[in-house]
Amino acid sequence: MPISVALLLASGISGLDASAAREIFGVDRTYLADPWYDFAVRAMDDVQSCDACRVERLCSPEQLTKTHTVVVPGWPDVRQAPPAALVGAVRDAHEAGARIVATHTGTFVLAAAGLLEGRRATTHWAHVDTLAVQYPRVRVDLDAPYVDEGDILTSAGQAASLDLFLHVVRLDHGAAVAKALAHHLVMPPRDAVEKAHPPAPSEPVGEDRILADVLSWVTQRLDSQVTVDDMAQQANVSRRTLTRHFRASTGMAPLQWLLAQRVQLAQRLLETTRLSVEQIAAQTGMGTAATLRRHFGRTVGVPPDSYRRWFRTRGEGGGVRLVGAPITPGQ
Structure with a gap:
């Protein structure tokens, strides 16, 4: 029936x-x-x-x-x-x-x-x-x-x-x-259009105060080249100790977590702005459009250009408002 x-x-x-x-x-x-x-x-x-x-x-x-x-x-x-x-x-x-x-x-x-x-x-x-x-x-x-x-x-x-x-x-x-x-x-x-794994937490799980400051520090610098050594120095711990805390708190290695944050930021920029893929690559610290497309496609499952077209089409009836510069042709 x-x-x-x-x-x-x-x-x-x-x-x-x-x-x-x-x-x-x-x-x-x-x-x-x-x-x-x-x-x-x-x-x-x-x-x-x-x-x-x-x-x-x-x-x-x-x-x-x-x-x-x-x-x-x-x-x-x-x-x-x-x-x-x-x-x-x-x-x-x-x-x-x-x-x-x-x-x-x-x-x-x-x-x-x-x-x-x-x-x-x-x-x-x-x-x-x-x-x-x-x-x-x-x-x-x-x-x-x-x-x-x-x-x-x-x-x-x-x-x-x-x-x-x-x-x-x-x-x-x-x-x-x-x-x-x-x-x-x-x-x-x-x-x-979501990651195969749960979104990477921007806050540490539990009371891990070693990561609390460093995660906030990193998320404010996603457009910059940040290394694991930079994070360890900011947290005032060794690289090995930082990695151990990252895995315990987020389930990821430091660079995995950083990449997940950058992809999430790219998603938000694709959804809410008219920035070109090159501009988004720069703002997310991925450097080039080719790098952004590679990591975005691998993580999200669709290329950034397709993701933006899909989201804009859905947003026409849902109140999504795009801001910023016009999209460069071909982007």
């Missing part, structure tokens, strides 16, 4: 989130997995968004409580309490055993339903403070693009909603199907 997915719609909800949900779960993808999903919409009021996302089938309140997965799109005004009917529908579906997937500011609807108390969740970065103030018992994750708590999943923004939906597909149909769908949508799966 296909997995049933219901999209909750109410006046003012994010049309982009609704369209993305329909694109992932409501389009026939039996060429990838058969059966695919059984997609329907539960309209909470006389909402006009149904036409926008081309809904073929509506579900009743009774059908909603029998649905496997319920998608809650972004709520338009986080300062205003969502309608009781919407909150009640989410609560009833969860109590009936549904998996709840909230995108963007849809997290506020889940919080209003009391589903997030003592649990991890995320939402758009611009509203994390509001979420923390309104619902102090929610454990807000500021860094994750999406949070999977098993029966409740939340995403950090509109662009991250697609990543969350692909994650759901991966859970339901396997990694190969999710990867094929990402390829069809011309977007790399998330594991292709």
Whole structure:
């Protein structure tokens, strides 16, 4: 039997989130997995968004409580309490055993339903403070693009909603199907734009005060040529002692950690600026564009030019603002 997915719609909800949900779960993808999903919409009021996302089938309140997965799109005004009917529908579906997937500011609807108390969740970065103030018992994750708590999943923004939906597909149909769908949508799966290992911590784990100052010192000098001897001198320890503390605290050798920091900085500059690859190579201490491309491609999985094109395309609907000089042709 296909997995049933219901999209909750109410006046003012994010049309982009609704369209993305329909694109992932409501389009026939039996060429990838058969059966695919059984997609329907539960309209909470006389909402006009149904036409926008081309809904073929509506579900009743009774059908909603029998649905496997319920998608809650972004709520338009986080300062205003969502309608009781919407909150009640989410609560009833969860109590009936549904998996709840909230995108963007849809997290506020889940919080209003009391589903997030003592649990991890995320939402758009611009509203994390509001979420923390309104619902102090929610454990807000500021860094994750999406949070999977098993029966409740939340995403950090509109662009991250697609990543969350692909994650759901991966859970339901396997990694190969999710990867094929990402390829069809011309977007790399998330594991292709993140490191194969967890991000290198910029702060030492635990109370390793030997590294506390040196890590801060290095991260302020990523555009400079910094050696292991330089780090050891800054920490006032031997090279061997520094390496031992690095491995114990970060799981990496000093130069591995330094390279990871430089790649992460390159990612941020590609995402948020119009600097050329050569300029980014200089600002990250990699020297040349060729060196940056080699290390970036090996670590992230895609070349920096492709990463930038992908992120800019995703950002057109997600509010990413690029600053700085225009990109040099060919970069």
